Amino acid sequence: MNSAPIMNITASDHRIYRSRRIVIKIGSAVLIDKKSGLVRTAWMESLAADVNRLRHAGIEVLIVSSGAVALGCHRLRINHIRSKLKARRPTSAIGQIMLAHAYQEVMFHNGITTAQILLSTDDTEQRRPHLYLRSTINDLLKLGVVPVINENDTVSTTSCSFGDNDRLSARIAQVANADTLIILSDIDGLYTSDPRCNAAARHIPEVKYVTAEIEAMAGNAGSSYTSGGMVTKLAAAKIAAAAGCQTVIANGLEPNPIYRIDSAGSCTWFCEVASSLTTRKRWIASSLDPRGQLILNSGALQALIAGKSLLPAGVIEVIGTFERGDVVTLHAPDRALCGRGLITYASHDAKQIAGLKSREIETTLGYHRSDEIVHRNDLVLNECSIPK
Ligand code: GLU
Numbered sequence: 001m002n003s004a005p006i007m008n009i010t011a012s013d014h015r016i017y018r019s020r021r022i023v024i025k026i027g028s029a030v031l032i033d034k035k036s037g038l039v040r041t042a043w044m045e046s047l048a049a050d051v052n053r054l055r056h057a058g059i060e061v062l063i064v065s066s067g068a069v070a071l072g073c074h075r076l077r078i079n080h081i082r083s084k085l086k087a088r089r090p091t092s093a094i095g096q097i098m099l100a101h102a103y104q105e106v107m108f109h110n111g112i113t114t115a116q117i118l119l120s121t122d123d124t125e126q127r128r129p130h131l132y133l134r135s136t137i138n139d140l141l142k143l144g145v146v147p148v149i150n151e152n153d154t155v156s157t158t159s160c161s162f163g164d165n166d167r168l169s170a171r172i173a174q175v176a177n178a179d180t181l182i183i184l185s186d187i188d189g190l191y192t193s194d195p196r197c198n199a200a201a202r203h204i205p206e207v208k209y210v211t212a213e214i215e216a217m218a219g220n221a222g223s224s225y226t227s228g229g230m231v232t233k234l235a236a237a238k239i240a241a242a243a244g245c246q247t248v249i250a251n252g253l254e255p256n257p258i259y260r261i262d263s264a265g266s267c268t269w270f271c272e273v274a275s276s277l278t279t280r281k282r283w284i285a286s287s288l289d290p291r292g293q294l295i296l297n298s299g300a301l302q303a304l305i306a307g308k309s310l311l312p313a314g315v316i317e318v319i320g321t322f323e324r325g326d327v328v329t330l331h332a333p334d335r336a337l338c339g340r341g342l343i344t345y346a347s348h349d350a351k352q353i354a355g356l357k358s359r360e361i362e363t364t365l366g367y368h369r370s371d372e373i374v375h376r377n378d379l380v381l382n383e384c385s386i387p388k
Helices: 011-017 041-056 068-076 085-109 121-125 127-142 165-175 212-217 230-242 276-285 298-305 347-353 358-365
Strands: 021-026 060-065 114-119 146-151 180-185 246-251 267-270 292-296 315-320 327-331 337-342 379-381
Touching: 011 180, 011 246, 021 041, 021 165, 041 060, 041 085, 060 085, 060 127, 060 165, 068 085, 085 114, 085 146, 114 121, 114 127, 121 127, 121 165, 127 146, 127 165, 146 165, 165 180, 165 230, 180 230, 212 230, 230 246, 230 267, 276 337, 276 379, 292 298, 292 347, 298 337, 298 379, 315 347, 347 358
Parallel strands: 021 060, 021 180, 060 146, 114 146, 180 246, 292 327
Antiparallel strands: 246 267, 292 315, 327 337, 337 379
């Protein structure tokens, strides 16, 4: 087993150690040895040691790893950089099995059980697969497993692809409700301009908001100065921030890449994040297709306005067919729209418990998921339903 070198824990290390759930994104430039074209297994061993260190601190870890296309290209002796999307499908199919094998061998050797998840855009962008994905991730983490995630490049098309694993990792952070996204790259974060062509470029250790000025520092996609591009990393940091997750871009080339993030100046933190509750409510308010309607009695409406959850007793009627977790609209007794929320029970069960006391849920349904039919953290009221 590989052990982390002795280093002092500094302020930024504490930032990582304050996390509850971390997504680590590993780029091909970090994982694959340029000369041999194969996985850097000694480096991966050191990553496993870092992952164990996080897990011992009670932090859950997910990995988003690139490398499938690079490995497949190497096996077929195709130039990785020049390979087109069409070539990506077969090469990724060849390389993904090699990548999964490497993770399985090395992580298992370090006492870590891994699980492979391959995703297409629909799996994170559409609500139902998104919910299944979230629940699978939660189940795996509860089992103490480290999910290793990649895009399912075998079915990606120009119009239907994450395009890069930076954005995929941010989506995963969003789906999994992670609080820290670590992007391991071959550069130690953001500079005022490309440090490879401009000796005067200054490193930026911390970014509050990704403004137009910050984006300009990353250049454009074609001229960006890391393998995946600083542009896509900033896009990822923005997505993660909107989901209440901080991001750190760090140089991951050296062994023990997570442990090293604490040495000053070696990374860029993006730390200003939306509160996760606000983000969740924004998502509910903007959901496109509510699946059902709940008509509430006036007492329940008053309770919601006072900041309480919706209990089955406050529901007069349930309309529509929906699953647990779907968005439903909430209506006043005169049917005026007063808000939206995520429903805790599927329509079949919601119809049976409408009007009942919460303690009657178990005897009526044979199970009890929660006292609330819509929890207050999962509902948004229209402005007009709140008295001035
Ligand atoms: N999914 C691709 C792979 O496994 C990587 C995409 C990226 O480099 O961002 O090779």
